Amino acid sequence: MPHATAPGRDLRSRHWFGADGRSGMLYRSWMRNQGFADDVFDGRPVVGIAVSGSELAPCNAHLSRIAESVKRGVWEAGGLPLEFPVMALGETVLRPTAMLYRNLLAMEAEELLRANPLDGVVLLSGCDKTTPGLLMAAASTDLPALMITGGPMLNGKFRGEDIGSGTHVWKFEAEVRAGRMSEADCAFAESCMSRSNGHCMTMGTASTMACMAEALGMQPPFGATWPAVDARRYAMAQHSGRRIVDLIREDVRPSSIMTREAFENAVRVNAAIGGSTNAVVHLLAIAGRLGVPLELDDFDRLARDVPTLLDLMPSGRFLMEDFCYAGGLPAVIAELGDLLHTGAATVTGGPIDAPARAGEAPCHDRRVIRPIDDPFKAAGTGTAVLRGNLAPSGAVVKQSAADERLLVHRGRARVFDSPEEYYAVAEDPDLDVDADTVLVLRNCGPSGYPGMPEVSNVPLPSRLLAQGVTDMVRVCDGRMSGTAYGTVVLHVAPEAAVGGPLALVRDGDEVGLDVPGRALTLHVDEGELERRRAAWTPPAPLADRGWVRLYCDTVLQADRGADLDFLVGSSGAEVPRESH
């Protein structure tokens, strides 16, 4: 037989397409209506291609073209490629937040992988939540899998200047509000930002998670950085189509790639690239699916000796296209050297530092990827994990996006129970805030504002903008876009909506932030907090049916990755019973 599987390996697809009698006929006959040649059911590996794209998810809209390249490779290697859609999550358009659906995508994809006659899968993702969602699904079925992200958009270009996805939206908004940019110029800039297929080209969550997929060993080298429109991304996809067939034949599973070592590498790489705070939540959730012990404090402990090497927006100057031409993630991995587990396994079959070993990971632009002995930001200045009586289960702050002068700060709280409550007064010239005020924004956590949206970096009150204030301390149980910046304490856990201490803060309370000391403190004595706690009543449920109800009833806090409690872990891929 021309496409025999490895000796002794009975592929799971044989339980469908290799079945005798009525069952086999049912499984094969309807597939034949697509015009496949007779011998595609000869026992060759069946490769699913999970496409998380649609016209409602613009960052992923081109993934079906990448799927075509994957198919070429699968056919060449003697496999049968079958493309299928999974939830497409468009970060910018979905309300109340795409994050509300990450776990639903993960659940949908997991069930599709298990229920269908697939021996392995190529996961095509791009926009923020699609990468973690698909990795969670792959982890929970543990079928051979490989990821290809869709790649970043070309650099934004506005009047000779590079502009970055998201980052410049916040910048331009502040410029317009401060009267330094006209509405007309801002409207023109809008057309200059998103110029090609692809996801955000800042080091936002999509670029971060693409790098995480590569650092975990699930995406081939350079996969995170080729621009979406670069021909080499399509060549990589074709190679990956060949490679997934090998992974199936060799029975290499995600659990043997996404190990504790791989997660330690990912956490360190995230520090080196100045990655999004959202990576914390997503990596915790993926690790939870695999049973890999990974804790919030690991993100601080493992990153403390890792400097930030990349000078990319939102913290720095450059964009993903520059990062690609400077050498891509393999150059960062080469620079980190022994700070990583260099022998960690990857989907290529080689170790994570294989490009470096082969001399294929030089840096071509030291402005973009800085050397480790002359980094962009010193070690220990990445995402810090804070604790204290205001965040007993932890909170995070992205130091590189913060104003250094605010990293140790004590100020009076001005509390808002929702972003809407804040926006209603943000333009008020008499708002009772000054530059030292700590804006406390609550009820934005996983169940309080279902999905824990990226609302924490509320823009500064107009009164302070008019005074020339550019940053202030904000404390919130929600998230912040990976493209955003500011001294914003995020992911405060437990969240206010479940009775976390954030719910007890009142206007005028003193809040202390001590990032070097890793502390977030509410300077109110315990007796008073007890009295407030006794008087606290939980908010009314946000939904009495449907997905939102299931989500709110079962979502874990941010320090556990905001997965649903019943989705943690893996169920494998076995489905012993017939469908007819």
Ligand code: FES
């Ligand atoms: Fe899709 Fe940023 S909005 S990647």
Ligand code: MG
């Ligand atoms: Mg985002």
